[in-house]
Amino acid sequence: MIRQWAAVVVTGLAMVGCGEDTPRSPGHFGEVTSAVVVVNPIINEGSTTSVSPGGDRSGVEFQAEDLPTSKTDSTGLALVEKLPTGSVTLGFDPGTFSFQVVQEKELYDVVLSYRDGVVQPLFPPVRYPIGGEVVVVEPGGSIAQAAAADDTIILLKEGTYPGNIELRAEGVLIFGAWSPTKGSLSVIEGNVTVLGGANRMRGVKVNGRVTSNANGFSLAFSDIANATITGNDVTLLRNHFTAGQANVPSSSAVLVDNTGIP
Numbered sequence: 001m002i003r004q005w006a007a008v009v010v011t012g013l014a015m016v017g018c019g020e021d022t023p024r025s026p027g028h029f030g031e032v033t034s035a036v037v038v039v040n041p042i043i044n045e046g047s048t049t050s051v052s053p054g055g056d057r058s059g060v061e062f063q064a065e066d067l068p069t070s071k072t073d074s075t076g077l078a079l080v081e082k083l084p085t086g087s088v089t090l091g092f093d094p095g096t097f098s099f100q101v102v103q104e105k106e107l108y109d110v111v112l113s114y115r116d117g118v119v120q121p122l123f124p125p126v127r128y129p130i131g132g133e134v135v136v137v138e139p140g141g142s143i144a145q146a147a148a149a150d151d152t153i154i155l156l157k158e159g160t161y162p163g164n165i166e167l168r169a170e171g172v173l174i175f176g177a178w179s180p181t182k183g184s185l186s187v188i189e190g191n192v193t194v195l196g197g198a199n200r201m202r203g204v205k206v207n208g209r210v211t212s213n214a215n216g217f218s219l220a221f222s223d224i225a226n227a228t229i230t231g232n233d234v235t236l237l238r239n240h241f242t243a244g245q246a247n248v249p250s251s252s253a254v255l256v257d258n259t260g261i262p
Helices: 010-018
Strands: 002-005 034-039 061-064 077-081 086-091 096-101 107-115 118-121 126-128 134-137 153-156 159-162 165-167 173-175 186-189 192-194 200-202 205-212 218-220 223-229 234-237 240-247 253-256
Touching (some): 034 061, 096 107, 107 234
Parallel strands (some): 159 186, 173 200, 186 205, 192 205, 200 218, 234 253
Antiparallel strands (some): 034 077
8 A cells, every 4th residue: 555766756756746636735845846935824822933923914925036926815825936945035025034945846834924024934944855765655554654764755645544643753744635625635534643753744634633742743734623732843834623622732832824723
């Protein structure tokens, strides 16, 4: 049920990300260097950020280096493609924000406040590295088995996966199939417990509880029944909590644009 490619086989990543059978979450990971930029998000309760977003979300314009001007949609989101590597500056009018793009064909989530000409990140850009082993897991396959090694990139096809899952390795990335109209299409039946540091999940649906006491955990563009997060340096971005519960008693957690919770 598990097929593996080396990370250098970028065509394999593109096939998984682009086909109608496996829609992707916003951003073209493994296909083109891109960033999902979210401007002036809603701050959820439990967030420890001291940055206050501005009020404008729709139609905010900025330019990444020499690329064409980008404009946020009604939800404050803009997708920027074909980024160069190295230091990348997003230029607003006025104000700028710069971040490092480490490698080609990576994906970044960049969440910013823009008010009174000042641009501030609500948390450091979330990097989805292209390096490491790439594992495609078919529906019904073992995510825990695929995630046994540090720095593994896991791509889930559309379908259902068994829980309960413990993620003990560090630096694991889990990407689910995702539709812009239907949301997460890769469904984990059961709970997910995150024990390793710097793990990231994006575009998945978990019908149970996500529990993490690890540092550096990131959860984005996912549908989650409920969650208990106790680690530090946690980011929760644009998730939908279907049971309306998310307990985040962390001293360093940023929760933005999540729905189903206050």
